[in-house]
Amino acid sequence: MKICIGSNIVDGPWGGGNLFLKNLKNYLIENNIEVVFNLDDKDIDLILFTDPRSTFGSTSSIKKSQIKNYLKKNKNTVVVQRINECDERKGTDFINKFYLDASDCADHVIFVSEWLRSIYTEIGMPTKKTSVIMSGAD
Numbered sequence: 001m002k003i004c005i006g007s008n009i010v011d012g013p014w015g016g017g018n019l020f021l022k023n024l025k026n027y028l029i030e031n032n033i034e035v036v037f038n039l040d041d042k043d044i045d046l047i048l049f050t051d052p053r054s055t056f057g058s059t060s061s062i063k064k065s066q067i068k069n070y071l072k073k074n075k076n077t078v079v080v081q082r083i084n085e086c087d088e089r090k091g092t093d094f095i096n097k098f099y100l101d102a103s104d105c106a107d108h109v110i111f112v113s114e115w116l117r118s119i120y121t122e123i124g125m126p127t128k129k130t131s132v133i134m135s136g137a138d
Contacts, residue, residue: 002034002043006062007050009037017050017084018059020135024048037061039070049081052102067105081106084135086119100125 009021028035036044038061047067051060067079081103087095100123103109109130111117121127 001045002036002041003028004036004039004041004044004047004062005050006048006060006067007037008059008061010059016135017082020082021050039066042074044070044074044077047077047079049079049102049106052081052099064102064105071105078108079106081109082112083109083116083120084112086116088119096120096123103129 005021005025007017007021009025010018025035039047047062047070049062049064049067052064053060071077071079083099083103085095085099087093096119100120103120103125106129109120109125111120111130111132112135114132117127117130117132121130
């Protein structure tokens, strides 16, 4: 199995999402699952889409448009999006819509809390497309 983690992992402190990815990468490798960080390989089984932003401060290594193009050639690849961000937490008014739009390329969306999932299902994300997996210790 080959999994693309759609984010560059930063050494040192960089927040909970980065720590989650470090731990996930280590777990996958320990269990003999190949991990890549871009869409160059033709045989990716699963894409973990963690950050649709491509602006300064983002560690994203892939964009939604790249995923859509990849899926045209590799129809069996599964896309899972992880969302741990919202307008309510940041005091902004564009993140929810942006992440909701990005989720249209995902087969499934994982949230880090029920509270966060409810924000997105209330603005139109189908509940059956979602799960909650709370972050935990290493």
